[in-house]
């Protein structure tokens with residue numbers, strides 16, 4: 598997407614819409630992450646508005662965060678408990694924090710917001726430098742199988758058709774670069790609003806090789822946060838890497 602910058606996807610207009618978003622699997626996600634964190638500390642890469650970090654911190658675990666968007670972090674700060682979380686504004690591929698963590702995690706497909714394989718490998722390598730010897734790196738992403746079902750490598754999905762607004766999801770897939778270019782398009786009497794987002798996806802097997810390059814290995818892979826089996830029917834995976 599010519600001219601695209603990742604910061605465009607998470608500006609002030611979008612941050613408000615993420616404020617109270619819940620996917621429905623947060624309780625299971627936080628339970629699993631808490632178990633892996635033990636006494637902590639934990640670090641969330643791309644912490645956003647704290648959907649996971651806040652309930653994890655509420656269990657008494659120190660949770661730090663990294664995010665590139667001051668607008669998303671401002672939403673986190675405005676929530677109960679959000680004021681005391683240490684957040685570094687920066688690129689999570691750098692893992693720009695001092696010290697080591699028992700748990701580092703990146704969820705909700707956000708690893709794919711790093712737009713090249715090189716960036717994603719760099720993220721794994723920097724994570725490995727900040728993990729304790731018994732630490733876990735948890736990655737949750739979608740499985741790209743749905744891309745096989747696209748016609749002509751694209752789709753337009755009617756997300757909402759209301760009397761005063763239509764919301765469309767417009768997506769194009771480039772298999773050569775493993776890139777998905779997407780925009781959420783809002784049409785209303787007030788005008789047209791666009792929310793572009795680009796992702797560079799990877800199959801779980803490619804992530805496992807990135808981990809090996811970084812000196813980590815796959816310890817667990819589940820098909821959901823409740824430790825359901827990962828299979829060819831899975832649309833997502835939760836993968837745990839460690840030394």
Ligand SMILES: C[S@@+](CC[C@H](N)C(=O)[O-])C[C@H]1O[C@@H](n2cnc3c(N)ncnc32)[C@H](O)[C@@H]1O
Nearest residue numbers: 607643644645648664665666669688689705710
């Ligand atoms: C879909 S939100 C997920 C937020 C949170 N992890 C959650 O699960 O609710 C993606 C977040 O990634 C952040 N982000 C995207 N690319 C980033 C990068 N390269 N470095 C740091 N943060 C980034 C965005 O600012 C946004 O807060």
